[in-house]
Amino acid sequence: MEEDILYHFSLSTKTHNLPEMFGDTKFVCVGGSANRMKAFARFMHRQLNLPGLPEDIKDICEGTDRYCMYKVGPVLSISHGMGVPSISIMLHELIKLLYHAQCCDVVLFRLGTSGGVGLAPGTVVVTDKAVDYAFRPQFEQVVLGKVVTRSTELDEGVANELLKCSDELQTFPTVIGNTMCTDDFYEGQGRLDGALCSFSHEEKLEYLRKAYEAGVRNIEMESAVFAAMCRACGVKAAVVCVALLNRFEGDQVTSSHDVLVEYQQRPQVLVSHFIKKRLGLIP
Numbered sequence: 650m651e652e653d654i655l656y657h658f659s660l661s662t663k664t665h666n667l668p669e670m671f672g673d674t675k676f677v678c679v680g681g682s683a684n685r686m687k688a689f690a691r692f693m694h695r696q697l698n699l700p701g702l703p704e705d706i707k708d709i710c711e712g713t714d715r716y717c718m719y720k721v722g723p724v725l726s727i728s729h730g731m732g733v734p735s736i737s738i739m740l741h742e743l744i745k746l747l748y749h750a751q752c753c754d755v756v757l758f759r760l761g762t763s764g765g766v767g768l769a770p771g772t773v774v775v776t777d778k779a780v781d782y783a784f785r786p787q788f789e790q791v792v793l794g795k796v797v798t799r800s801t802e803l804d805e806g807v808a809n810e811l812l813k814c815s816d817e818l819q820t821f822p823t824v825i826g827n828t829m830c831t832d833d834f835y836e837g838q839g840r841l842d843g844a845l846c847s848f849s850h851e852e853k854l855e856y857l858r859k860a861y862e863a864g865v866r867n868i869e870m871e872s873a874v875f876a877a878m879c880r881a882c883g884v885k886a887a888v889v890c891v892a893l894l895n896r897f898e899g900d901q902v903t904s905s906h907d908v909l910v911e912y913q914q915r916p917q918v919l920v921s922h923f924i925k926k927r928l929g930l931i932p
């Protein structure tokens with residue numbers, strides 16, 4: 650293409666020098682909420698001891714309110730909204746951006762929240778495989794009216810490195826497990842507290858038990874397309890989500906605001922440790 654307009658980022662190959670702006674990017678961290686990803690960028694700024702004030706970091710996508718994007722040294726922090734369609738649009742444009750910027754050896758992380766399956770609240774789950782509602786490690790995309798099935802396996806080396814980082818930090822429990830990706834927060838995740846409720850408490854528990862037996866340790870809403878697209882495009886990727894609650898014990902997220910804020914920082918702390926190690930800033 651003579652010009653590639655990354656419409657939802659409000660960036661283009663004609664109006665922006667993408668190699669100059671992004672060429673040194675080595676780590677991309679994405680997560681649902683715009684405020685969380687801004688806080689993560691500020692946190693990374695402090696962790697990497699970069700010059701200037703963390704509060705002065707500018708949103709590169711300020712020309713649109715679809716997504717926000719911050720760059721701190723070799724780290725990009727981007728929000729993706731909720732659900733598969735929202736993250737998949739962002740990933741198409743991100744992967745093209747990395748290509749246009751001639752980036753190499755980039756690792757992508759999704760830093761998120763999730764519902765735990767048989768885990769204490771606050772536990773961090775590093776995803777082994779992202780699985781669908783039937784616990785299959787695959788993502789189905791409809792292309793030209795036909796279903797295309799893609800694998801959702803993530804990078805085993807990065808996942809093990811993250812687990813090692815957690816052992817070194819010794820600040821919160823971390824496990825490796827499968828992550829179930831759903832298209833809904835309520836009925837789709839077996840919740841009884843939505844506006845629609847079409848099954849019993851026993852049926853819910855039976856489904857969660859089956860999920861647990863299939864190795865599922867948490868449930869969220871983007872991991873499958875994230876894993877499938879990164880794999881298909883040859884980008885190393887990991888999914889790191891904190892469990893906000895144990896779904897065997899309830900459906901409502903009842904922890905206080907302060908507790909939830911601290912939980913959401915856990916994936917950030919883990920990935921920051923990983924990045925600092927990769928950059929040789931800590932042994």
Ligand SMILES: O=P(O)(O)O[C@H]1O[C@H](CO)[C@@H](O)[C@H]1O
Nearest residue numbers: 680681731732761762869870
């Ligand atoms: O915390 P984030 O990254 O938004 O992810 C999780 O939280 C949202 C639901 O509350 C879904 O997007 C789910 O995947």
Ligand SMILES: O=c1cc[nH]c(=O)[nH]1
Nearest residue numbers: 762763764868869870
């Ligand atoms: O239960 C939960 C919590 C956060 N995000 C989800 O998708 N599910």
